[in-house]
Every structure is written in structure tokens, then in C-alpha cells.
Amino acid sequence: MERQAGLDAIAALACVLGWLVWSVVIGGLARRLPQAVLADDSWLTRPRPWPESRKTYERWLGIKRWKPLMPDAGDALPGGVRKNSLVGRDAGTLHRLVEETRRAELVHLAIWPFWIVTALWLPPVGVVINLSFATLFNLPCLWLQRYNRLRLLPLLLAMSNRQGENNPGDQPIQQASV
Numbered sequence: 276m277e278r279q280a281g282l283d284a285i286a287a288l289a290c291v292l293g294w295l296v297w298s299v300v301i302g303g304l305a306r307r308l309p310q311a312v313l314a315d316d317s318w319l320t321r322p323r324p325w326p327e328s329r330k331t332y333e334r335w336l337g338i339k340r341w342k343p344l345m346p347d348a349g350d351a352l353p354g355g356v357r358k359n360s361l362v363g364r365d366a367g368t369l370h371r372l373v374e375e376t377r378r379a380e381l382v383h384l385a386i387w388p389f390w391i392v393t394a395l396w397l398p399p400v401g402v403v404i405n406l407s408f409a410t411l412f413n414l415p416c417l418w419l420q421r422y423n424r425l426r427l428l429p430l431l432l433a434m435s436n437r438q439g440e441n442n443p444g445d446q447p448i449q450q451a452s453v
Contacts, residue, residue, distance in 0.1 A: 297389045305382045313374035320377045332422040380420040383413040
């Protein structure tokens with residue numbers, strides 16, 4: 276019985292350390308992504324085939340209520356940027372914020388599958404617990420990044436149309452379905 280308790284403690288410690296190391300590795304790799312990769316939506320970050328709208332996120336997910344409670348680990352690693360530090364209203368700053376939402380979305384998409392690795396040492400119930408953990412801690416972050424882009428992209432498009440000039444980097448702004 277004591278031996279099993281010791282093995283369970285080691286398995287739990289392996290999960291905690293695994294999640295921590297995996298998160299740091301993914302965050303470090305994401306920091307190295309060139310801004311050009313984040314300038315436009317990829318197949319992972321583009322609008323979904325189903326209707327995505329600010330109202331959906333606000334009404335069905337109540338995102339405005341819990342959004343202020345979410346931590347921002349954008350500057351957890353050297354060279355990182357906290358999204359709330361990008362508060363300017365100029366097109367360049369808003370464009371950079373859109374890029375950071377894409378980076379954060381990619382990070383959370385890449386962190387989530389670590390639960391699969393836990394199947395190497397955990398019984399099925401432990402894997403399900405890790406799947407639940409991964410989903411509960413990453414899905415709200417993914418929703419938040421997508422919601423923020425749904426708010427920012429129309430602003431950038433309106434600024435670009437109003438000023439009659441191209442957006443930063445001469446990249447066309449993709450209109451999100453609002």
C-alpha cells in the first residue's frame with residue numbers, strides 16, 4: 276500500500292513537472308516565431324466555418340464577466356509582451372496586439388496535447404483528469420484570443436479605410452466575421 280502511494284506521488288509529480296516544462300518549452304518556441312508568421316491568420320487561427328461573432332462569445336460564454344480574471348503570461352519568458360501593455364490606439368500597436376493574440380492562441384493549442392503524453396505513466400482515469408485539466412486551462416485562453424481578434428480586426432479595417440492607407444507591413448487586413 277505504501278509502495279502504491281509512493282508511485283502515485285511520483286506520477287503526480289511527473290504530471291506537474293511535465294506540464295511546467297512543456298509550457299515553458301512551447302512558450303520559448305513561440306517567442307522565437309518571426310512576426311511575419313503572425314501577420315496573417317494561419318489554418319489554425321483563421322475564422323472557423325461556423326459563425327464566430329463577438330455577440331456569441333459575449334452571450335453564450337459570458338466572456339466579458341470572466342475576461343478580467345484571466346492571467347496574462349505574455350511576459351513570463353524573456354522578450355515576451357503582456358497584451359495589456361499594448362494599449363495604444365494607433366494602427367501599428369493594434370496590429371501588434373492582433374499578432375500577439377495569434378501567438379497566444381498557437382501557444383495554447385500546442386500546450387493542450389500534453390495530456391496525451393501522460394498516458395505513458397498514468398492509468399486511464401489519470402489521463403482523463405489531465406485531459407480535463409488541459410481543456411479547462413487552455414480552452415478559455417483560446418476563446419479569449421479569438422474574441423480579442425474579433426474586436427480588433429474590424430477596428431484596424433475601419434482605421435485603414437478611414438485613413439485610406441495600408442496597414443503596417445502592407446499586409447491586407449483580413450475581415451473577421453462579426
